[in-house]
Amino acid sequence: MHGLMNRAIQAFVCNTYGRDRWIEVIERAGLGFTEFEAMLVYEDEQSQKVLAELSRELDRPLMEILEDMGTFLVSHPQLEPLRRLLRFGGVTYEEFLHSLDDLPDRARLAVSDLHIPPMELREHTGGQFSLSCGPDLPGFSSVMVGVLRAMADDYGALVILDLQGREGETEIISITLIETAFAEGRSFDLGARAG
Amino acid sequence: MTATHDLLKILDTLCPMYVLLGDSGHIRQVGPTLQKLRPDQPMQGQRFLELFELNRPRCVEGMSCLLKRAGAKLHLSFRDDPRTALKGVLVPLPGNQGAIVNLSFGISVLDAVRDYALTSADFSATDLTIELLYLVEAKSAAMEASRMLNLRLQGAMIAAEEQAFTDTLTGLKNRRAMDHILGRLLDRASRFSLMHIDLDFFKSVNDTYGHAAGDFVLQHVAHVMVEETRSSDTVARVGGDEFVLIFDGLQDADILDRIARRIIARLEEPIRYNGEICRISASVGTTLFEPGSGADAARLLHEADVALYAAKNAGRAQHFFFDASLDAEDMDQKEAG
Numbered sequence: 327m328h329g330l331m332n333r334a335i336q337a338f339v340c341n342t343y344g345r346d347r348w349i350e351v352i353e354r355a356g357l358g359f360t361e362f363e364a365m366l367v368y369e370d371e372q373s374q375k376v377l378a379e380l381s382r383e384l385d386r387p388l389m390e391i392l393e394d395m396g397t398f399l400v401s402h403p404q405l406e407p408l409r410r411l412l413r414f415g416g417v418t419y420e421e422f423l424h425s426l427d428d429l430p431d432r433a434r435l436a437v438s439d440l441h442i443p444p445m446e447l448r449e450h451t452g453g454q455f456s457l458s459c460g461p462d463l464p465g466f467s468s469v470m471v472g473v474l475r476a477m478a479d480d481y482g483a484l485v486i487l488d489l490q491g492r493e494g495e496t497e498i499i500s501i502t503l504i505e506t507a508f509a510e511g512r513s514f515d516l517g518a519r520a521g
Numbered sequence: 522m523t524a525t526h527d528l529l530k531i532l533d534t535l536c537p538m539y540v541l542l543g544d545s546g547h548i549r550q551v552g553p554t555l556q557k558l559r560p561d562q563p564m565q566g567q568r569f570l571e572l573f574e575l576n577r578p579r580c581v582e583g584m585s586c587l588l589k590r591a592g593a594k595l596h597l598s599f600r601d602d603p604r605t606a607l608k609g610v611l612v613p614l615p616g617n618q619g620a621i622v623n624l625s626f627g628i629s630v631l632d633a634v635r636d637y638a639l640t641s642a643d644f645s646a647t648d649l650t651i652e653l654l655y656l657v658e659a660k661s662a663a664m665e666a667s668r669m670l671n672l673r674l675q676g677a678m679i680a681a682e683e684q685a686f687t688d689t690l691t692g693l694k695n696r697r698a699m700d701h702i703l704g705r706l707l708d709r710a711s712r713f714s715l716m717h718i719d720l721d722f723f724k725s726v727n728d729t730y731g732h733a734a735g736d737f738v739l740q741h742v743a744h745v746m747v748e749e750t751r752s753s754d755t756v757a758r759v760g761g762d763e764f765v766l767i768f769d770g771l772q773d774a775d776i777l778d779r780i781a782r783r784i785i786a787r788l789e790e791p792i793r794y795n796g797e798i799c800r801i802s803a804s805v806g807t808t809l810f811e812p813g814s815g816a817d818a819a820r821l822l823h824e825a826d827v828a829l830y831a832a833k834n835a836g837r838a839q840h841f842f843f844d845a846s847l848d849a850e851d852m853d854q855k856e857a858g
Contacts, residue, residue, distance in 0.1 A: 330666070363673075364666040407662045414655040417641045436659030516654060517635030 332362035396472020419483035461495030482511025546584030691743035699757035710812035717825035720762035781840035
């Protein structure tokens with residue numbers, strides 16, 4: 327798994343539960359280091375060890391933790407650049423949803439070895455959507471539920487999200503868009519260029 | 522006229538930075554995004570070349586000149602501040618009815634988006650500007666992450682190199698560092714002197730008072746040698762109780778002899794360690810490097826070694842310079858032994 331993703335896990339744990347907790351977790355994972363480098367690539371197994379230890383340490387199901395992490399990634403001020411990059415996807419939440427198909431390619435354009443699982447959005451009637459997340463990154467759909475929820479707040483949209491389960495190896499998130507302009511949302515100034 | 526009106530509606534969506542010019546070169550209509558750049562100054566009715574300056578290709582004569590540039594890439598900028606640079610292309614309308622100029626920001630788009638608070642809605646849906654802005658931000662973030670990694674790696678590399686060239690007990694340079702410096706001086710054909718110092722009675726300090734006392738004495742010795750030399754000289758610990766000093770640019774025998782004797786005298790002063798008094802001394806052999814002599818590092822170290830053993834043989838606490846006769850004796854002794 328790419329260092330950026332591992333680094334995201336690290337940032338989430340440090341900010342939410344404190345750095346001591348992170349040191350505890352990563353030392354028990356036994357990787358031989360305490361800091362992930364954002365620009366290096368790590369074995370998937372290393373990341374899975376950390377996540378398993380995290381789940382044990384917090385005594386919470388991993389899916390729940392990953393969902394919180396997804397929300398953290400979009401809403402924490404330290405990760406403002408990431409929120410901005412996601413907001414480039416569209417002017418409305420609906421446009422943003424449709425831009426998710428392009429997200430893996432966009433990510434690769436920025437960092438050529440950053441692999442994000444393929445996603446496909448299907449639009450049903452009455453504001454219903456379903457997003458299928460490719461199989462190659464376990465837990466990715468849980469992270470996406472958190473991301474989609476936080477982005478809805480960001481756009482000021484009201485949505486109901488549900489991790490429906492699997493279709494073979496693919497995991498499906500169902501999205502019900504109840505209102506696009508439910509709340510004010512956060513501003514997105516094209517020219518602001520987050521540091 | 523209706524036809525023109527409908528056409529302009531289409532242009533608003535397809536290229537929201539268009540300018541419709543009349544045959545006299547006055548602006549008849551502009552796209553909504555272009556007008557947004559000068560909100561308090563309606564562009565309609567102004568002369569195009571009074572609002573914009575054509576930088577390349579140069580044009581001063583007005584509309585007829587502009588029309589000659591049809592189809593070519595135009596480099597323009599606003600005449601008033603902010604003097605945003607624009608790119609454009611002009612297409613004449615049929616029947617001498619004027620022309621349409623389509624403008625875009627080109628590379629100035631990064632500043633323009635900020636200066637004019639532009640949003641996605643200000644660009645046509647097929648315009649790549651949003652993707653460009655996305656890329657700039659994504660790449661900057663990735664570059665920053667890479668830069669941080671590089672800084673950390675560089676710090677680690679410097680620390681590793683220093684460790685690799687430092688004797689950890691004394692903080693002096695180690696054998697590797699000495700080899701490295703000696704090689705560089707030889708490559709540069711500098712004039713320098715090489716002094717080999719061997720401690721006397723050090724083994725008995727180790728045997729009598731233990732290794733901790735021995736380590737303390739070595740640290741003291743290192744301290745003395747650093748104090749008695751210039752910061753540009755090299756002081757290296759090359760063996761258990763052996764040291765090599767290299768004096769770049771110094772070959773004056775009197776000065777070298779004074780340095781050697783001062784070091785010996787200071788090392789002979791009693792060293793207190795944990796209530797015990799440790800006594801050592803030192804023998805010193807020195808050789809001078811003559812550029813062009815063909816001597817290499819091994820040869821110089823051998824010469825200093827020969828001088829050192831001559832000093833030891835002459836009784837402790839002596840300083841000898843190398844000369845060829847010593848080497849002959851050395852050979853004789855070796856052959857005899």
